[in-house]
Amino acid sequence: xxxxxxxxxxxxxxxxxxxxxxxxxxxxxxxxxxxxxxxxxxxxxxxxxxxxxxxxxxxxxxxxxxxxxxxxxxxxxxxxxxxxxxxxxxxxxxxxxxxxxxxxxxxxxxxxxxxxxxxxxxxxxxxxxxxxxxxxxxxxxxxxxxxxxxxxxxxxxxxxxxxxxxxxxxxxxxxxxxxxxxxxxxxxxxxxxxxxxxxxxxxxxxxxxxxxxxxxxxxxxxxxxxxxxxxxxxxxxxxxxxxxxxxxxxxxxxxxxxxxxxxxxxxxxxxxxxxxxxxxxxxxxxxxxxxxxxxxxxxxxxxxxxxxxxxxxxxxxxxxxxxxxxxxxxxxxxxxxxxxxx
Amino acid sequence: xxxxxxxxxxxxxxxxxxxxxxxxxxxxxxxxxxxxxxxxxxxxxxxxxxxxxxxxxxxxxxxxxxxxxxxxxxxxxxxxxxxxxxxxxxxxxxxxxxxxxxxxxxxxxxxxxxxxxxxxxxxxxxxxxxxxxxxxxxxxxxxxxxxxxxxxxxxxxxxxxxxxxxxxxxxxxxxxxxxxxxxxxxxxxxxxxxxxxxxxxxxxxxxxxxxxxxxxxxxxxxxxxxxxxxxxxxxxxxxxxxxxxxxxxxxxxxxxxxxxxxxxxxxxxxxxxxxxxxxxxxxxxxxxxxxxxxxxxxxxxxxxxxxxxxxxxxxxxxxxxxxxxxxxxxxxxxxxxxxxxxxxxxxxxxxxxxxxxxxxxxxxxxxxxxxxxxxxxxxxxx
Numbered sequence: 001x002x003x004x005x006x007x008x009x010x011x012x013x014x015x016x017x018x019x020x021x022x023x024x025x026x027x028x029x030x031x032x033x034x035x036x037x038x039x040x041x042x043x044x045x046x047x048x049x050x051x052x053x054x055x056x057x058x059x060x061x062x063x064x065x066x067x068x069x070x071x072x073x074x075x076x077x078x079x080x081x082x083x084x085x086x087x088x089x090x091x092x093x094x095x096x097x098x099x100x101x102x103x104x105x106x107x108x109x110x111x112x113x114x115x116x117x118x119x120x121x122x123x124x125x126x127x128x129x130x131x132x133x134x135x136x137x138x139x140x141x142x143x144x145x146x147x148x149x150x151x152x153x154x155x156x157x158x159x160x161x162x163x164x165x166x167x168x169x170x171x172x173x174x175x176x177x178x179x180x181x182x183x184x185x186x187x188x189x190x191x192x193x194x195x196x197x198x199x200x201x202x203x204x205x206x207x208x209x210x211x212x213x214x215x216x217x218x219x220x221x222x223x224x225x226x227x228x229x230x231x232x233x234x235x236x237x238x239x240x241x242x243x244x245x246x247x248x249x250x251x252x253x254x255x256x257x258x259x260x261x262x263x264x265x266x267x268x269x270x271x272x273x274x275x276x277x278x279x280x281x282x283x284x285x286x287x288x289x290x291x292x293x294x295x296x297x298x299x300x301x302x303x304x305x306x307x308x309x310x311x312x313x314x315x316x317x318x319x320x321x322x323x324x325x326x327x328x329x330x331x332x333x334x335x336x337x338x339x340x341x342x
Numbered sequence: 343x344x345x346x347x348x349x350x351x352x353x354x355x356x357x358x359x360x361x362x363x364x365x366x367x368x369x370x371x372x373x374x375x376x377x378x379x380x381x382x383x384x385x386x387x388x389x390x391x392x393x394x395x396x397x398x399x400x401x402x403x404x405x406x407x408x409x410x411x412x413x414x415x416x417x418x419x420x421x422x423x424x425x426x427x428x429x430x431x432x433x434x435x436x437x438x439x440x441x442x443x444x445x446x447x448x449x450x451x452x453x454x455x456x457x458x459x460x461x462x463x464x465x466x467x468x469x470x471x472x473x474x475x476x477x478x479x480x481x482x483x484x485x486x487x488x489x490x491x492x493x494x495x496x497x498x499x500x501x502x503x504x505x506x507x508x509x510x511x512x513x514x515x516x517x518x519x520x521x522x523x524x525x526x527x528x529x530x531x532x533x534x535x536x537x538x539x540x541x542x543x544x545x546x547x548x549x550x551x552x553x554x555x556x557x558x559x560x561x562x563x564x565x566x567x568x569x570x571x572x573x574x575x576x577x578x579x580x581x582x583x584x585x586x587x588x589x590x591x592x593x594x595x596x597x598x599x600x601x602x603x604x605x606x607x608x609x610x611x612x613x614x615x616x617x618x619x620x621x622x623x624x625x626x627x628x629x630x631x632x633x634x635x636x637x638x639x640x641x642x643x644x645x646x647x648x649x650x651x652x653x654x655x656x657x658x659x660x661x662x663x664x665x666x667x668x669x670x671x672x673x674x675x676x677x678x679x680x681x682x683x684x685x686x687x688x689x690x691x692x693x694x695x696x697x698x699x700x701x702x703x704x705x706x707x708x709x710x711x712x713x714x715x716x717x718x719x720x721x722x723x724x
Contacts, residue, residue, distance in 0.1 A: 189607060189626075214540055217612030258540045258543065259540055260570055260572060266573065266593070270544035270573060272541065
């Protein structure tokens with residue numbers, strides 16, 4: 001069995017705001033082993049980015065409260081000091097942010113920014129750091145890295161900036177790479193390149209990846225395990241095959257059905273998840289997805305626990321509906337009924 | 343045969359025609375601000391849009407699709423070419439004469455965070471176009487704003503709120519409401535769903551479809567994702583470095599792409615099915631779109647094309663008609679059978695300059711060949 005790098009146990013993150021307490025993450029647990037890719041999927045405001053930033057220790061502050069454990073190789077990252085956290089950040093856990101346009105400083109050269117990242121984590125001279133930067137840029141597929149290293153961010157295209165961000169995240173050889181919507185701001189062609197790059201680098205650097213996205217299609221290729229988040233909770237969790245071929249949560253069906261698919265005939269209308277994600281200050285009672293769920297019934301007023309309800313062990317969901325009923329009815333949502341027609 | 347003659351024959355005027363439209367941006371340097379180079383953002387684009395149809399305009403960042411959209415409504419001045427809206431050439435109209443026409447064409451912008459003035463209330467944002475065009479009294483305007491907000495799925499109570507109180511999807515609805523305020527005929531939607539979550543994206547696509555049916559709208563729908571445009575488009579134009587490289591009826595583009603660039607764009611669209619995604623051959627395009635300041639010689643796609651040969655470097659392929667209104671500009675067309683290829687070659691010799699004209703939809707009636715079998719043929723060997 002591969003080395004277990006990360007173990008998150010019932011992590012909860014709350015923020016005190018003027019309007020009340022926001023329960024951004026309300027109990028999430030997972031394990032991550034070396035060489036694996038964990039996909040976290042959900043809409044804006046489902047708590048997926050807060051989870052990622054909490055792992056990196058970036059949500060610490062006077063208004064933030066944490067519960068649970070984040071064990072990295074056995075150490076609880078929630079309990080280490082801010083200073084010690086700096087040693088983990090970059091060296092052990094690297095992060096790629098969503099927006100490559102705003103994550104790089106526009107007035108410093110790309111190379112300077114990566115050299116700075118290396119030097120703040122390791123005692124190396126500038127020459128060594130620079131040659132390592134050039135090597136990193138080559139590894140992430142920047143052409144002519146010897147000259148491009150001295151470019152400013154505005155001289156890079158969106159895709160290249162994201163590559164530079166990945167190079168920076170990898171500069172200190174982290175064991176866990178957290179990619180927070182790394183492809184959302186990019187063209188589909190560039191998106192395909194970046195997904196492939198992340199999956200290749202994971203093997204080259206022998207690390208593990210947490211890939212956060214709102215589009216299940218993006219991770220169909222590379223994820224090993226998938227967590228679906230809604231309103232700060234895990235609503236479904238299982239292997240890639242479980243989630244794509246035997247999804248148990250109507251919310252997952254909705255996410256799958258919303259993607260315009262090229263591998264199927266064009267349906268009359270795209271499926272949508274009506275309404276919007278709930279407020280995290282006053283979440284609805286019972287199942288958080290109930291107000292938007294077309295299959296909700298009386299029992300949904302009590303919140304279902306995250307349990308294994310199907311034959312495959314390890315496939316967990318939060319839904320009261322009968323498994324057979326779900327298997328009979330989910331295709332209406334996922335493929336707009338076109339499967340039945342065929 | 344000119345476009346106008348064709349139009350006379352079919353008796354239907356397209357809502358919008360553009361002929362050989364070019365938009366170059368000068369690059370100036372030095373004290374004298376001398377022009378040292380030009381960005382060829384849109385380079386000789388010709389097409390027409392029928393009333394009630396949706397034309398999808400697809401391409402990567404930097405291919406000129408947004409510039410083209412803005413040039414059509416004359417937010418940018420075209421460098422050259424003709425833009426004919428409802429039979430009136432508008433490329434050189436003065437502002438005063440242009441204004442009434444502006445009422446008929448509106449834009450929806452990509453970024454719902456940047457395209458709404460944060461200091462104005464929703465009611466003002468949506469009623470401003472009516473105020474500018476002096477439509478109705480204050481109270482009528484207010485009533486109409488309420489109606490429009492309801493049409494796009496918001497509530498009239500949102501009238502006095504500010505944009506920051508809304509989510510991304512709701513803001514995009516406000517943007518659409520603003521575009522609808524003047525009851526336009528043509529809406530140019532510039533990546534209206536790219537910034538949204540997939541779940542919200544599908545709501546927005548359905549909304550645009552409903553509005554089209556309700557108000558008989560014509561759309562030019564700009565996007566970089568071929569999966570998204572398939573849902574809304576009747577025809578799709580694929581742009582690369584300022585040029586249209588393929589133009590086709592929507593479904594045909596997906597079953598029978600002719601241009602290798604289209605094939606690559608299609609293969610980049612993620613498929614939410616692990617088995618299919620694994621089996622599928624991904625054509626990952628290397629690198630980015632080249633600079634439009636010095637576009638590559640010959641076929642502009644040749645440095646990234648896996649079928650490219652010598653001829654692609656030297657000669658720019660014209661946009662030719664492969665039948666059924668399916669046009670493509672490629673020396674090594676994919677999915678074209680021998681018969682069509684020969685017919686196309688013969689036709690090309692006779693009318694080399696006429697190729698662009700067939701980007702007009704009317705032309706399809708002339709020499710359509712709808713029963714082209716989707717036989718794949720590798721033309722590299724020929």
